[in-house]
Amino acid sequence: MDALIRALREALGHAAVLTGEGIPVAHERDWSVVPAQRPLALLRPASTAEVASVLRLAHEAGVAVVPQGGLTGLVGGATPRADALALSLARMSAIEEIDATAATITAQAGATLQAVQDAATAAGLLFGVDLAPRGSCQIGGLISTNAGGTGVIQYGSMRAQVLGLEVVLADGTLLSMLRPMLKNNTGYDLAHAFIGAEGTLGVVTRAILRLHPKPRTRLTALVALPDYAAATQLLQTLRSALPGSIAAFELMWDDFLAAASRATAQALPFAGAPPLAALVEFSGPDASSLQAGIEAPLAALLEAGKVLDIVLAQSDTQAAKLWRLRESVGEILMRFTPLNFDISLPLAAIGTFVAACRAQLQAHWPGCEALFFGHLGDGNLHIIIDVTGLPDAGEAIEDAIYALVAQERGSISAEHGIGLLKKHYLALSRSPAELAAMRAIKRALDPRGLMNPGKVLDVD
Amino acid sequence: MDALIRALREALGHAAVLTGEGIPVAHERDWSVVPAQRPLALLRPASTAEVASVLRLAHEAGVAVVPQGGLTGLVGGATPRADALALSLARMSAIEEIDATAATITAQAGATLQAVQDAATAAGLLFGVDLAPRGSCQIGGLISTNAGGTGVIQYGSMRAQVLGLEVVLADGTLLSMLRPMLKNNTGYDLAHAFIGAEGTLGVVTRAILRLHPKPRTRLTALVALPDYAAATQLLQTLRSALPGSIAAFELMWDDFLAAASRATAQALPFAGAPPLAALVEFSGPDASSLQAGIEAPLAALLEAGKVLDIVLAQSDTQAAKLWRLRESVGEILMRFTPLNFDISLPLAAIGTFVAACRAQLQAHWPGCEALFFGHLGDGNLHIIIDVTGLPDAGEAIEDAIYALVAQERGSISAEHGIGLLKKHYLALSRSPAELAAMRAIKRALDPRGLMNPGKVLDVD
Known part of the structure; x- marks a missing residue:
């Protein structure tokens, strides 16, 4: 082991290989309940070439590697092991290129979501994925977990944003798939194998991501509903009235609404307490055409008793107030x-x-x-x-x-x-044939089982 | 071989196993220049279970299988081999379910694109992929080739339409991934491995596909442009003016425009012959908001000399006339x-x-x-x-x-x-590391190399 640490220090420089007390406690766990664990060493490479060196040396020594992004995961996927190296991508945080014409951004894996969002905004565009820990979570982690969030209904999850990907395989092989084209049918689409694989097939080091035009206007409404069937009917009606314009459709049951109202000290804006409420956000070129588009279908649903009440935000402040109900989860969790x-x-x-x-x-x-x-x-x-x-x-x-x-x-x-926390339940959502195929792919790309072992599924 | 044919006839029924002169010549080739070839036998299973039987029997006998959809491919991907069975999915053509609320359709692999489009339309929805041989090409083939077409700019390619997938592996294992949810992060996303794999990893038998709300209005314009830079500027400007509304952006250079004009006996609707023209289609809730959205940005581009001229179709007939220029490829090819x-x-x-x-x-x-x-x-x-x-x-x-x-x-x-025709050039678009990873996945899922061998890439 000492020989490996020495070789790693030679490859990365002394300051990029931390051991023992030198490892920040923040790297010993993620945001889940999985207990903290100090890794063999924490590695902080500064380039893809250095990541490749780390994996090559670890592979030669037969030592496992646990990749770490912003450590905001909720299932222990990046929690280290005492017998494995932890590999932080934090120093590889560059936004390398933004192409406003092609609407793409190239970022290193350690760039935070916030940095990507800000760079997109500065170019007059929008990045399609958003979630609360945006200042901490990193692009590599978002890709490795196929992160979702509230924008999935309009832009898809992280998977849908990835145009090109660069990955280092378990043995240190650089697998570059950095092509920005939307259409490319030249054999197997390898990139999708690594998206959502939670670092068990390789380490994501760089990506070319799609950007989207920024919507001109947003319109926010809170809609009180009598039952679940009415909620799906509302979604279907609005989708058909304004195709592509629904930017969020957050459904809250009465128990959540009551807790949110209490946590935010904010009365629900309805006469009574409805069984359900949907927080709907529309995006479009202008507010008047959005309002015109939803007016008649909503009136018809009100008339039919499929909608109980509607509050349409008249200002950004009112919209933010409605969103506070949905985003009160953090405050609710405190009690x-x-x-x-x-x-x-x-x-x-x-x-x-x-x-x-x-x-x-x-x-x-x-x-x-x-x-x-x-x-x-x-x-x-x-x-x-x-x-x-x-x-x-x-x-x-x-x-x-x-x-x-x-x-x-x-x-x-x-x-x-899945990480560690849900591994036990994986077989409830995936069939034995699927698990066998997953194991076959794991063995094909990481034959020695050194990439984030024990996460997602056990191979043997 | 006789024993295999007997076993297949027992499993599928006599009429579903054609040999020798009984094999229709249409199954001996696709639309490419790859020469016709009669297979060992043509199998026409009627169910997923029968497909599984075919693959299990072929696997036991060590005989290769070439899956066939509508045979409209252009690279020889479904061209049979004399030493392999051809497996037609044509009898599995059912549209099994359409869920208008969830906006999904479940179809067997042999359903034609036209059948899926028609079923979507009947439910007031739209299927996002369209291409010319819609009456012949089949869902399984579209998935296996990740088909594109003109709608990719708005809805993505076939890959983006697939929510759930059912595949039979080389050894006859049924791999069911038929879940309709947009969000599902439970280990590796196996479905993407089979999309675009051209039948070399397994046989697609069934899919759950996304549907989209039908746009209310379409607006078509032909825009004359001075150079390529002006074309990308036009795209970027229109995208930002009407996010999500560009349904097509077809660019034609002067040589194509001249040939199209000649082939359709239709003069270009401009004073001169521009260096380039873009055929742009917008979709949205109503024509007036679309027109209002593009008016100012197009006027500014005209003023700046970045757009030479604009023809906005005033009727469906005019729009069809503009589209005829782009769709004259078939007529051009005749000479x-x-x-x-x-x-x-x-x-x-x-x-x-x-x-x-x-x-x-x-x-x-x-x-x-x-x-x-x-x-x-x-x-x-x-x-x-x-x-x-x-x-x-x-x-x-x-x-x-x-x-x-x-x-x-x-x-x-x-x-x-890639099929057969482009295999020779594959290494120009994929690195040695990518080709090695593709081979590793092929070996993992088809260890005996019996699925559509020789297509896309050679394993050994």
Whole structure:
């Protein structure tokens, strides 16, 4: 091991190879409950060539490598191991090129989401992915976890933003797929194998990402709804009235609305407490055509009792106030011992799924507080359950809810990934044939099993 | 071999296993110049289970299988081999489900593009991919070749339409990935491995595809341009003026415009013959907001000399007339012995690339007619060269043009794929490391090398 550390110091320089007490505690864990763990060493390469050197040396020595981005993950995917090197991409944070004509940006893996967003904005464009820890999370991590967020309904997840990708394989081979073309049918699309692979197939070092024209206007509405069927009808109606203009469609059930109202000390802007409310954001060239486009369909739904009430934000301040309800999750969590679920389901199944969840929870853990909310446009449902009074119920609750997810052929992880925390449940969302194919690909690209071992799935 | 044919007849029924003279000649080739070849047998399974039986039996016997869709491919990807079984998906043509709320359609691999488009239209929605042989080409083939077409700028290629996929692997294993959710981060996204793999990793049998809301209005314009830089500026300006509204942006160089005008016996609607013209189609909720959106930016470009002239279609008939210019390719080809190129390049490189191509052609093959046109929004350039007077120049011209593509780090196949015809040039667009990774994945999923062998790349 000493020989490996010496070789790494020779390759990267002394200051880029930290060991023992020299390793910042921030690198010992991510944002999940997975316990902190000090790695063999923390490596801070400054270039793709240095990443390749690290992987080549580690491969020769038979030592595993755990890649780390901004460490904001929620499933332990970047949590180090005592027997492995941790590889931080933080020093590779350059925005290397922005091409306003082609609407592309080239960034190193360690660039933060915020840096990419800011560079896009400065060029008069927009980056399509946004999520709360934008100042910390890094492009390499976002790609490796196929990050989602609220913009997926309009722009797709991280996968849809990647045009070109540069990856270093387990043995140090540089795999450059840095081509900016939208159309390129020259054999297998290797890049998709690494997107969402959580660093188990290679280390993402650089990407060419799509940018989008910035919408001129946004229009925000909070819509009170009588039931789940009305929510899907609203989505379908608005989509058809204004194709491509729905920038967000966040659905909140009554339990979440009550908790959000309390957490933000902000009354709901409706006469009563509706069973559900949808926070809808539209984007388009101008406000008047957006308003004109939604007026008649919303009036018809109101008339038919499929919509109970509508609050249309008249200013940016009012829009921000409506968004505060949805974004109060952080404040709600402060009074919770939370159990978080990040699942996705076929759209038609979500209403009955929520009812079945509530019934199970009340039957087995009466009185426990459970909040339901999600991004309806992409089938993503979040559930937060307070287990403050139920210290030992966590695993049983997870078992119960994931079993319901499996029944509906849903996904046990819509956007957070698998990492360590959800590995145990992976077989509920993927068939034995799929798991076997995943293992075959893992063995093909990382035959010695040195890339982020133990994450996502066990190979042997 | 007789034992295999007997076993296949037992599994599929006698009528579904054709041999010798019983094999329709249409199954002996695709639309490319690759010579016809009669397969060992033509199999016509009626279900996924039957496809699995075929592959299991062939695998046990060590006999290769060539999957066939509508056989409209242009690179020989589905051309049979004398030592292999041909597997037609034509009998599996059901549209199984359409969910208007979730905007998804479930179809068997043998459903034609036209059938999927019609079913979407009947549900008030739209399928995002369109190409000329829509009545013949099949969903399985479109997925296996990641088909493109003119809609890619707005909806992406076939890859972007696939939500769920069902594939049968080389050994007959059923790999079902039929989940309709947009967000699903549960390990490796296996489906992308099969999209664009041209049947070399498995047989696509069924898919869940995205549908889109149907645009209310379309607006078509033909814009005369002074040079290539003005074309990219026009694209960028219109994108920013009407985000998400550009449904097509087809660029035609003067040589193509002249040939199209002649082929359609239709004068260009401009005073002179411009160096370039862009056929632009916008989609949106209503014509007046579209017109209002483009008026000021187009006027500014006219004023600055970046646009020479604009013809805005005032009716569907006028729009169709403008589209006839672009769609005259078939008529043009009738007087050509054509050499076709389907390449993609970084947007910024296309103008100089066209100039370099013309210079090379004129230097080595003076007087040869070459037409340039393409889908500018996605970097896709088509070139048709008439080699009528140059019977032996084909390979030298290909070598010269693909070398220029490689210089610009472009793609030798934007949408048609590799098949047999472009295998020889694949290394110009993919690095040795990429080819090695492709081979590793091929070996992992098809260890005996029985899936469409010899297509895309040779494994050993």
